[in-house]
Amino acid sequence: MCFMILNEYRPISPITIRPTAIKLILMKFGVVIFPGSNCDEDLIYVLEKIMGQEVVRLWHKDHDLQGAEFIVLPGGFSFGDYLRSGAIARFSPIMQEVIRFAANGGYVLGICNGFQILTEAGLLEGALLHNENRKFICRNIYMKPQTSNSLITAQIDPQRALKIPIAHGEGNYFADPEVLQSLKDNDQILFRYCDESGNITPESNPNGSLENIAGICNKERNVFGFMPHPERAADALVANEDGLAIFESILSMVKV
Numbered sequence: 001m002c003f004m005i006l007n008e009y010r011p012i013s014p015i016t017i018r019p020t021a022i023k024l025i026l027m028k029f030g031v032v033i034f035p036g037s038n039c040d041e042d043l044i045y046v047l048e049k050i051m052g053q054e055v056v057r058l059w060h061k062d063h064d065l066q067g068a069e070f071i072v073l074p075g076g077f078s079f080g081d082y083l084r085s086g087a088i089a090r091f092s093p094i095m096q097e098v099i100r101f102a103a104n105g106g107y108v109l110g111i112c113n114g115f116q117i118l119t120e121a122g123l124l125e126g127a128l129l130h131n132e133n134r135k136f137i138c139r140n141i142y143m144k145p146q147t148s149n150s151l152i153t154a155q156i157d158p159q160r161a162l163k164i165p166i167a168h169g170e171g172n173y174f175a176d177p178e179v180l181q182s183l184k185d186n187d188q189i190l191f192r193y194c195d196e197s198g199n200i201t202p203e204s205n206p207n208g209s210l211e212n213i214a215g216i217c218n219k220e221r222n223v224f225g226f227m228p229h230p231e232r233a234a235d236a237l238v239a240n241e242d243g244l245a246i247f248e249s250i251l252s253m254v255k256v
């Protein structure tokens, strides 16, 4: 299977999900479920019912990605967050397949606990430490794209501060100085926490993350992770659809 980022918009099987929506491609998403995942059904709801995508549920003990073209590791408390969030889930059998898939250029996204699992698995650099205040934080934050060179952010206005919920105890992104420098040199920072007006300040950093970093990608730009939960802000019923911008960006940029 071959993936590539399009230079220009070229939809496959276009669908229109809302009157104002852009045309999006259709894909088969694989959502990995670990014991303790708790955002899997929210994510599947958004992918299937809001975005009109095909979704296959992948159990952590599976050895087969069932032909999924885009893998998502959802949020939650895999294995009860024992040892560290994501530290046990990275040893689940399916992770061998996810790592192989990513090595072949397949797209993998980790949201919150999924991001933690990807760092534990070595697919993304750095680590998610305990929040600076040692408390579980569940509230809306704002975050702003830091690059347009990723399918996660390409279609989002770089000045737009997205209001997205966070819900984590270990979301404090850390990387040593060499890794941080290489993230910057390679334009791998996807989002930074900001205030409502888009200012990136210490006050707008909810958890102590290094330089307000909320999400990153790998050097090859096919593995992505961030702490905020766009799947909790993607339906008019919850009075916040800012998360749609991320799903729409993915679906207008990927070619299967």
Ligand SMILES: NC(=O)CC[C@H](N)C(=O)O
Pocket (backbone or CB within 6 Å): 074, 075, 076, 077, 078, 081, 085, 111, 112, 113, 114, 167, 168, 169, 170, 171
């Ligand atoms: N919402 C989540 O995915 C929670 C992440 C993780 N269990 C934490 O508390 O840090």
